[in-house]
Amino acid sequence: MPSASSNGWTADDMPNQTGNVVVVTGANSGIGYDTTKAFAQKGAHVAVACRSPERANRARQKIESAVSDASLSVHELDLRNQVAVRQFASEFKSEFDRLDVLVNNAGVMVPPYSTTDDGFELQFGVNHLGHFALTGLLLEELIETDGETRIVTQSSVAHDYGDIDFDDLHREQSYNRTEAYGQSKLANLLFTYELDRRLRAVGSNTIAVASHPGWSATGLQDGDTELGVSSVRRTVARIANTVFAQSPADGALPTLYASTATDVDGGHYFGPSGIMEIRGSPTRVVSNETSYDHKTAQQLWEISGKLTGITFEIGEATATQSLP
Numbered sequence: 001m002p003s004a005s006s007n008g009w010t011a012d013d014m015p016n017q018t019g020n021v022v023v024v025t026g027a028n029s030g031i032g033y034d035t036t037k038a039f040a041q042k043g044a045h046v047a048v049a050c051r052s053p054e055r056a057n058r059a060r061q062k063i064e065s066a067v068s069d070a071s072l073s074v075h076e077l078d079l080r081n082q083v084a085v086r087q088f089a090s091e092f093k094s095e096f097d098r099l100d101v102l103v104n105n106a107g108v109m110v111p112p113y114s115t116t117d118d119g120f121e122l123q124f125g126v127n128h129l130g131h132f133a134l135t136g137l138l139l140e141e142l143i144e145t146d147g148e149t150r151i152v153t154q155s156s157v158a159h160d161y162g163d164i165d166f167d168d169l170h171r172e173q174s175y176n177r178t179e180a181y182g183q184s185k186l187a188n189l190l191f192t193y194e195l196d197r198r199l200r201a202v203g204s205n206t207i208a209v210a211s212h213p214g215w216s217a218t219g220l221q222d223g224d225t226e227l228g229v230s231s232v233r234r235t236v237a238r239i240a241n242t243v244f245a246q247s248p249a250d251g252a253l254p255t256l257y258a259s260t261a262t263d264v265d266g267g268h269y270f271g272p273s274g275i276m277e278i279r280g281s282p283t284r285v286v287s288n289e290t291s292y293d294h295k296t297a298q299q300l301w302e303i304s305g306k307l308t309g310i311t312f313e314i315g316e317a318t319a320t321q322s323l324p
């Protein structure tokens with residue numbers, strides 16, 4: 001299954017992106033930052049979609065000082081609030097008349113139990129439902145843009161640590177933070193594959209693709225101090241990152257490959273090619289059996305639509321909006 005053609009692929013191999021508009025969620029740090037920088041280096045306009053305008057502007061300045069002709073715009077997007085997702089989408093659509101690549105990258109990992117503003121378990125709410133809604137709201141823009149357009153969603157090898165617990169999606173009965181992270185990352189894959197099947201069924205010019213960065217040294221393992229992650233966990237994570245992890249720039253390569261390489265088809269999944277997919281150059285990888293299960297994907301699709309109030313009308317190229 002892995003594609004030999006991707007061996008040794010780097011961001012320099014990305015096709016020219018001049019004229020393209022790209023949205024990257026969580027663009028201010030880690031993999032999102034390096035994804036944004038690489039797109040800017042290749043001439044795309046990148047909408048830097050972040051929950052903190054201050055952190056987003058700092059990232060923008062840093063990229064602009066490294067890439068003199070970078071074209072970036074900063075937009076506030078907090079994926080833990082469905083109203084904020086709608087506000088971002090509406091602002092984006094009023095400013096841009098095309099969208100070539102939507103990179104659903106932002107994420108939180110293994111925090112203590114908490115919920116989004118809409119009452120969803122935080123990881124399921126931010127990592128999956130926030131991006132589900134965002135994609136539905138931007139779909140018309142993607143479909144109406146000329147040429148092939150892509151939706152690239154970030155998953156993880158951790159998709160294998162969790163199931164979709166339809167009886168307790170928000171983990172109110174029992175919360176295991178690793179399983180809940182696994183559920184959210186499995187949901188990213190089920191969503192991608194189901195979305196691509198639906199796009200293909202109508203012969204759409206938009207494809208849905210997934211990626212994962214292996215193990216990359218980012219702020220993710222540190223956790224968010226606002227979320228009450230312990231200092232012991234942050235220290236252990238920093239040491240482990242130093243020994244095992246690859247750089248965020250290398251971790252961004254599967255996403256960049258999924259977003260731009262010419263031999264990518266809808267429903268493909270990309271990750272690092274090394275042992276246990278922890279590090280290495282990007283290649284096509286395979287996710288677990290559950291992620292390809294149509295029935296689970298359809299059930300998740302329906303419940304995600306009900307929870308967010310977003311209905312994807314793919315055949316008619318529109319997404320109906322209503323508040324949850």
Ligand SMILES: NC(=O)c1ccc[n+]([C@@H]2O[C@H](COP(=O)([O-])OP(=O)(O)OC[C@H]3O[C@@H](n4cnc5c(N)ncnc54)[C@H](OP(=O)(O)O)[C@@H]3O)[C@@H](O)[C@H]2O)c1
Nearest residue numbers: 026029030031078079080105106107156215216218219220
């Ligand atoms: N690093 C790895 O080894 C690894 C492995 C597998 C998968 N991943 C996935 O890679 C993606 C990027 O993570 P990373 O490693 O680059 O970590 P990171 O440096 O912590 O970046 C996470 C990004 O998500 C943003 N974010 C968090 N909550 C948000 C919200 N409510 N609304 C909007 N943005 C939000 C963060 O914003 P703030 O800066 O404001 O917090 C940050 O920009 C995640 O989906 C993660 O699950 C990472």
